[in-house]
Amino acid sequence: MILFYDIASSLPTKAWSPNAWKTRLALNHKRIPYKTIWVLYADIEKASRQLGALPTRKKIDGVTDCWTLPCIWDLSTGAIIADSTKIAIYLDATYPASPESPSSPPIRNLMPTDTTFPLFMALEASMLPLFHPLYLFAIPASDALLDERSQTAFRFKREKVHGKPMHLISPRPGTEEDKVEWAKVEAAFGMVHNWCLDTAAAGLRRAVWRSADQVGEDGMPTGIGDVLTGTGDVLTGVKVNGEQKALTNGDGEKRENTYILETLEPTYADLWLGGYLIWIKLVLPAEKWESVCGWHGGRWARLVEGLEAGGWMEVI
Amino acid sequence: MILFYDIASSLPTKAWSPNAWKTRLALNHKRIPYKTIWVLYADIEKASRQLGALPTRKKIDGVTDCWTLPCIWDLSTGAIIADSTKIAIYLDATYPASPESPSSPPIRNLMPTDTTFPLFMALEASMLPLFHPLYLFAIPASDALLDERSQTAFRFKREKVHGKPMHLISPRPGTEEDKVEWAKVEAAFGMVHNWCLDTAAAGLRRAVWRSADQVGEDGMPTGIGDVLTGTGDVLTGVKVNGEQKALTNGDGEKRENTYILETLEPTYADLWLGGYLIWIKLVLPAEKWESVCGWHGGRWARLVEGLEAGGWMEVI
Incomplete structure (x- = not known):
């Protein structure tokens, strides 16, 4: 049994914090028995010290220890x-998937594989600096x-960082600033989307090169000149010798591109992104989430739908 | 057979370009028959156009197409x-490892797995912005x-980007600037090193928590209070109940931390980093490479030694 410390809000689910959502999604994914302990934001340090958790960073003064949630207490290992x-x-190190499970x-x-976390940390390092505009809206x-x-505790640091009172941090809806900053959020997710497209395109080209029908008159495959086609930037097909073909993976199935490593179930990279997407969906005005659903061929809507339908978002 | 287009230098190996090294290491890793075609830097565009390669970026004006090497022509697929x-x-999409190979x-x-390239691209996105100081030395x-x-072609763009003539771009050896900029190169590699340490430490803690000898008097594992020990920032052991234990992986073998995903053979993440490390080793004064060998417990020296000993650095 794991005790999972999360920060309470007035939402029906209580859960809102993107970082805590990452852990909730992870616990649900791994199917380890756990129970949420709700902590008020103002009580995070007190609760963490009582628990004996290590501080995770320094406060804004650069000197004083700072405790954050999520935190877990694994009662099976201590x-x-x-x-x-x-x-x-x-969690992966302590509870690896195994046939003897x-x-x-x-x-x-x-x-x-349990060796890919260093590369996941690269995802984190490349995305976090791009999330500043998201915070303008979601904080x-x-x-x-x-x-x-x-609120008093929450505002103290954040008003210092942004140099303005809380109610002036977000761009006013409908202004040019609103548009510009929101477009930066889209671009941050777009970077990951492009990584996926590049990888998917290579897999697609392979299928194209390998199919017999596009060896040209000179006996060489004509793959080089093929054109990837789609709506916006979603790969949906490929033109082979001028003829439209559906986009399929090696087994002839249509690629859905729901998860970023093209796995059948989400990996931690999806859950990490999911934490931020759920945050957007839960705390921002509905039109912002509708806007996200229109990005990158609906990739992020599909991701969150997948997490919802499969039980990853359950609050226990 | 693959034709591999690389940029020639006056070095005995001819090879120097970090990006071309990535491809050479990849071709040697995959064991696909290939042959290097040497191109002078001044002839890259001409050779690429003749070949029919697509431009990879825009020139410094943001408008004109720019061709770069490495480039490959796979004669088997066109x-x-x-x-x-x-x-x-x-290469992974077209020539996957398989028992039927x-x-x-x-x-x-x-x-x-052939699904992890999006995460590799995150490594690239997080490291590249940190490599500016490396370019000051290596360009x-x-x-x-x-x-x-x-040289005329090479200098045109780079002197514009740096705003100074080529001979003034590098910090003068022994100056404060030399020290500061070189420390930034160390910090860039240190980021990756820390990702590896975090992952390795979790695996280590798991082994510690699981071994029976450290269940405390209260029946709870004492792993929480254990101290990871080592020289500098290399994990070499762990103190369990005050007693020093060697750092081992799940099978009781000592971890060498040669490759960043702790695989027995390098993955593309290692080859990518290897491209830059080999560049440093080949083009910079010997004391710079000696300095790199002292970073992060000798991790990078071990990485390049591994590539050298295993035949990844062969120039064919």
Whole structure:
């Protein structure tokens, strides 16, 4: 049994924090029995010190220890671990998927092999610097869901960082700034989308090169001149010798591109992105989530739908 | 047979370009028959146009097409692909490791599963912005190895980007600037090293938690209070109940941390980093490479030694 410490809000689900969502998605994914312990934002340090958790960073002064949630207390091993990335690595290391797994349904890995976490950390390192514009929107919207005592603590650091009072941090809806900053959020997700497209395109080209019908008159495959086609930037097909073909994977099935490593079930990379997408969906005005659903051929809507339908978003 | 287009220098190996090294390491890794075609830097565009390669980027004006090497022409499929990342993805997609592989020794994958390239691209996106200081050192050192006609072409863009003539781009040896900029190169590699340490530490803790000898008097494992020990920042052991234990992996073998995903053979993530490390080793003064060998417990020296000993650095 794992105790999972999360930050409470006034939402019906209570859950809102993107980092805590990463851990919840991970716990649901791995199918490890756990229970959420709700902590008010104002009480994070007190609760963490009582638990004996290590501080995860320094406060804005650069000197004083700072505790954050999520944190887990694994009652089976005694381990107390704060920081969503460290928790994810711990969970895969401690509860690896294996045929001998005693649980039913069996435990799943967060990463396809337990050696790929260093590369996942590269995803984190490349995305986090691009998320500043997202915070402009989602921090004030999250603040509005906290109790008064927590708001005081929440605002202290964030108003310093942004150099303005909480109610002035978000761009006003409909302004040019609103458009510009929101477009930066789209571009951040677009970077990951492009990585996926590049990889998918290579797999596609392979299928094209290998199919016999496009060896040209000179006996050489004509793949070089093929044109990838689609709506916007979703790969849906390929033109082979001028003829439209559907986009398929090696087995002839249509690629859905739901998860970023093209796995049948999400990996931790999807759950990490899912944390931010769920945050957007839960705390921002509905039109922002509708906007996200229109990005990159609906990739992010499909991702969150997949997590919802498969039970990853359950709040226990 | 693959034709591999690389940029010639006056070095005995001719090879120097970090991006072309990535492709050479990848071709040697996969054991696909290939032959290097040497191109002078000044002739890259002409050779690429003749070949029918697509431009990989725009010139400094943001408008004109720009061709770069490496580029490959795969005579078996007709594919012509420029850009080391696109080449790597193509090679794994087109020549996957498989038991039915007709070659002997068998073809290897660049990535452990063919779905992890999007995460590799995250490594690239997070490291590249940190490599600016490396270019300060290695660009003028590379320039010195080119023929006169190539130097003219090489300098045109780079002197514009840096806003100074080639001979003033590198910090002068022994100055404060030299120290500061070189420390930034160390920090860039240190980021990757820390990702590996975090992952390794989780695996280690798991072994610690699981071994019976450290269940405390209260019946709980004492792993929480264990201290990872080592020289500098290399994990070499762990203190369990005050007693020093060697750092071992699940099978009781000592971890060498040679490759960043802790695989027995390098993955493309190692080859990518290897491209830059080999560049440093080949073009910079010997004391710079000696300095790199002292970073992060000798991790990078071990990586390049591994590539050298295993035949990955062969120039064919």
